[in-house]
Amino acid sequence: MTTKTVDRHIDTAHAGPLGDPQSTVLQPYDLLIPLPIGLPEATCREGVEQLNQLLADTVTLRDMYKKHHWQVQGPTFYELHLLFDKHAGEQTVCIDSIAERVQTLGGVSLAMGGDIAETTRIPRPPRGREAVAAQIARLLHAHEIVLTEARTMARRAAERGDDGTNDLIVSDVIRANETEVWFLAEHLVETSPVSAGP
Ligand SMILES: [Fe+2]
Numbered sequence: 001m002t003t004k005t006v007d008r009h010i011d012t013a014h015a016g017p018l019g020d021p022q023s024t025v026l027q028p029y030d031l032l033i034p035l036p037i038g039l040p041e042a043t044c045r046e047g048v049e050q051l052n053q054l055l056a057d058t059v060t061l062r063d064m065y066k067k068h069h070w071q072v073q074g075p076t077f078y079e080l081h082l083l084f085d086k087h088a089g090e091q092t093v094c095i096d097s098i099a100e101r102v103q104t105l106g107g108v109s110l111a112m113g114g115d116i117a118e119t120t121r122i123p124r125p126p127r128g129r130e131a132v133a134a135q136i137a138r139l140l141h142a143h144e145i146v147l148t149e150a151r152t153m154a155r156r157a158a159e160r161g162d163d164g165t166n167d168l169i170v171s172d173v174i175r176a177n178e179t180e181v182w183f184l185a186e187h188l189v190e191t192s193p194v195s196a197g198p
Pocket of ligand 1: 069085
């Protein structure tokens with residue numbers, strides 16, 4: 001009696017979506033398909049463009065928090081390990097809101113790491129492990145990039161009558177980022193009221 005063997009070889013060189021990958025693209029990235037939400041197409045188009053920039057920078061900031069969550073070391077390891085993960089979770093909430101706003105405006109949200117890396121304005125950190133002070137400084141710089149562009153985008157959204165985008169950026173993105181900056185920046189204060197002399 002002969003026994004059949006299962007060929008488990010997978011041809012990864014030719015792995016991909018079923019059929020022609022191009023045929024699976026229902027909406028090209030640059031194509032806007034407006035929904036009936038009472039906003040002009042030009043308004044939606046500008047919103048999509050700005051929100052995808054904000055999305056790329058927010059994903060990068062979230063990933064930077066995860067990097068530091070894993071790599072942090074020193075006497076404040078436990079506290080920062082938890083804080084960095086909390087902020088990463090809050091940024092993930094922002095990411096989902098921004099991406100879904102892009103789709104609501106009729107656009108296509110950025111999603112994959114390669115596209116995020118090509119788009120973000122936040123400088124790429126080294127692969128290696130950095131000291132706590134450098135981690136925090138890098139995060140504060142990334143927050144400032146996000147906050148600066150978010151305020152400009154929120155004002156533009158209000159000017160063009162896109163109240164939903166304005167509200168999302170102000171109420172969710174700006175407020176979350178400002179609070180996270182506060183929690184981070186307090187770690188850089190070296191003066192102790194106990195040791196401070198007259
Ligand atoms: Fe973790």
